[in-house]
Amino acid sequence: MPRHQPGNSLRVARELYLEATNDPSARPLVVASWQRSIEYKVKSGSLDAPYLDNPNLDSPLARAALPILNRLHEQLADDPVSTMITDRNGVVLSRKVSHDGLTTHLNRVRLAPGHVFAERYVGTNGIGTALASGRPVVIAGSQHYVEELREFHCAAVPILHPTRSTLLGAFNLTTIRQGSDGMLMAFARSVAAQIEAEIAAITSRRERALFQDYMEACSSVRPGPVLALNGDGVMMNEQLRAAVTGPDHYALLDHAREIADDRRWEGTRSIALPSGRVAELRVSRCRRGDSDAGAILRVRLIGRSQRGLAVSATPARPVLGLAGSSPQWLRSVADSEAAFLTGTWLQLLGEAGVGKRTLVEALHRAHGAGRRLEMAEAPLSDAPAVTERWLHDIGELLAMPSRVLVLRDVHVLGDQLRQRLRNLLTHLDRTATGQLVMTSQPSMVSTEDQLDQFCGATVEVPPLRHRYGDIEHLARFFLRKYRPSGESTFSPDALALLQQCPWPENVRQFESVIRGLARRSSGRMIHVEDLPPECRVSSHKVLTTIEALERDAILRGLMARNSNVQRTAQDLGISRATMYRKMRRYGIVPSSLA
Structure with a gap:
């Protein structure tokens, strides 16, 4: 295919499309997709579908769609048609195909679970174009932007949330059979409608279950402030609405959403609010069988609002050179400082950009006299020679009591390297080592992770919100x-x-x-x-x-x-x-x- 300079990308897209397809009708939807492919600088001569480890199969879309795809797989036995479900980003979550010949073709172009088929990576294709346009599409043969995909005929239909109408993903049918575009689209629309209906049913069951548990919590003898929420909605009683207002209201909801997102978490948690009060949250899950419908939070407020003081307060610990006086921040600084002063190994948890490194550097400036601060990150390669050298360097640094070693972003370490690091830390003589500080992002740390057992203190640095x-x-x-x-x-x-x-x-x-x-x-x-x-x-x-x-x-x-x-x-x-x-x-x- 001749290459064109992308001046007017729409004109160039139309010319390239006509050259590749010899299709005088030049459907606007497909031409617009080719235009986007040009602007994304997709290479038509090579396929690059990135691979994502562990695609999320616990989403409402996946839970609704997978049983339907399993039933279709039985109905389409030996038929050269593949059924797929993708998330909103074009990641293939599941693929069903019972025809060995078609499986070989699909594997060759990496149209398989975990691979991303968004337009920005592979240009015009059924999945990516349906997601980008928000419309059902058939992309047949030469209408694909990348040459390796032109043997396929694909029909894809976006799947929307039944109440919010937000895009959840797409259902896709792929075949190498010619002249079946109308049948493919009718079939794809029918299956997408079934999936949306199942999502609606699941959502309705979840909402009814959450509402039932919420009403039970509100109708107890002494209900107090009650909050119930999941990914689809929030309910709160009048006691909570009246007791928590302004910035406290938004801070409480932020914390509550994060708690509700972790389906394994139950128990009691205390959070500091912007006004200076503390909210004690007693969390229970709303479960029906294997399904989790959300979280019920019973709230107890401790202390009095000190908004006037909070606005004018001078940040505590000015010797550290750190700005901020919110209770959450001051608690993180104080807990980190206490661990640092006693030489305790410390784990700092926090989202990217919250200031974990800045906090450690401030602590070292104030209290690290005579000790050298060293920063280490995960190795850039998992080649044996590289990881061996990295582990050797970590061991050498920790073997010097005059060092403070900050091991940054340990959540990016692979399982094998984590195990070897655990072995290294296990066999160190803790009476003659430097101080270790590990930083991680909290959402990336597994509940089964064992690296934190080496740290005598764990501190979570709050996000700016x-x-x-x-x-x-x-x-x-x-x-x-x-x-x-x-x-x-x-x-x-x-x-x-x-x-x-x-x-x-x-x-x-x-x-x-x-x-x-x-x-x-x-x-x-x-x-x-x-x-x-x-x-x-x-x-x-x-x-x-x-x-x-x-x-x-x-x-x-x-x-x-x-x-x-x-x-x-x-x-x-x-x-x-x-x-x-x-x-x-x-x-x-x-x-x-x-």
């Missing part, structure tokens, strides 16, 4: 850092927007924003219109986990594309109109964006 009271402290801290001679400050409206932003990349992102403002803004007062797009989130709508991920993806895209809505929409595989609709939905203010 749980530190509402620290936004003003951090803003002033970073303004002084990047504009030391200036007197800049934020208008009340601008500061309020900063406090509402979800900050998916935490303090790292916040510092980057303030650094940019310090360089760009020439006036003493920074106003709302000076803020970049990732700060323009004006909605406190309670989001599901999927919605929060979608919102954060949009924010990151706008950051990477310098506020360009059109290019961000193309990167995400959605139309510009859909992009603006989602921005309004998530409170991302579209004014002044490209």
Whole structure:
């Protein structure tokens, strides 16, 4: 196929499509997909479908679809047709095929569970194009963008959530049989409708079960504040609504969502709220057989609101040079400092960008006299020679009592290397070693992980979205850092927007924003219109986990594309109109964006 320079990508896409397919009808939906494939710089001469380990088979879509695919597999025995279900990102979750010849063809192009068939990787194809366009599609033969896929005929139908109409994934039929496009599409639509109906039934059963347990909790002799939630909704009684308001309300919901997402967690947990109060959460799961319908949280509030003090308080432990005075942050600093002072091995848990490394460096500056701070990360390769050298270096560093070794991001270590690291730590003489600090992301740490048994203390560093009271402290801290001679400050409206932003990349992102403002803004007062797009989130709508991920993806895209809505929409595989609709939905203010 001749190569064209992508000037007008739509014209180029149409020309390439006509050359490849000799199809004068040039369906707009397929041509638009070819246009996106060109803009993604997909190579038509080679197939690159990335592989994702352990695709999520515990999603509502997978639970609803897999029994249906199993029944279809029996009905289609020996028929050269493959049935597949994918998630919203184009990851193949399950594939059923009973025809050996077709299996060979599919394996050759990696159209198999775990591989990603989004348009950005493999160009126009049934799965990716249905997900990108949000419409049922048939991609037949030469309409595929990548040449290796042109022997296939595919019909794919997007699968939507029955009540929220959000995209969950797609159902796909693939065959190498010619002239069966109409039959394929009719069959695919029918199966997709069955899957959506089953999702609706499961959702209804879950909601009824959660509502039943919620009402029982609310109707007890002394119910107190009660909260019930799952990925689809939130219920709270009037006692909770009246007792927890403002920033405390949003902080409590953030914590509750994270607790509800962990289906194995039950018991009591205490969290510090922005006002200075503590919320004691007694968590029980709503279960029916093998199904988990959500969590019921009985809430007890301890202490009095101290909002006035929290706003004006000077951050504790100024000797460490750390900004922030929220109870969650101060507790993390104090617990980490106590472990550091006694030489206790320490595990720091926290999302990317929350400041784990900054905290360790501050502790070392204040209390590490005579000891050298060393940073180590996971090896870049799992080649035996590389891992052997890495383990040797870790052992050498820990063998020196004058060292503080920070082993960063241990959650990325593979199982085999983790086992060898455990063996190394087990055989160390703990009376003559340096101090070890391990950092991890909490969502990546398995409950069966054994590395934490070597640490005498585990501290969780809170994400910035749980530190509402620290936004003003951090803003002033970073303004002084990047504009030391200036007197800049934020208008009340601008500061309020900063406090509402979800900050998916935490303090790292916040510092980057303030650094940019310090360089760009020439006036003493920074106003709302000076803020970049990732700060323009004006909605406190309670989001599901999927919605929060979608919102954060949009924010990151706008950051990477310098506020360009059109290019961000193309990167995400959605139309510009859909992009603006989602921005309004998530409170991302579209004014002044490209």
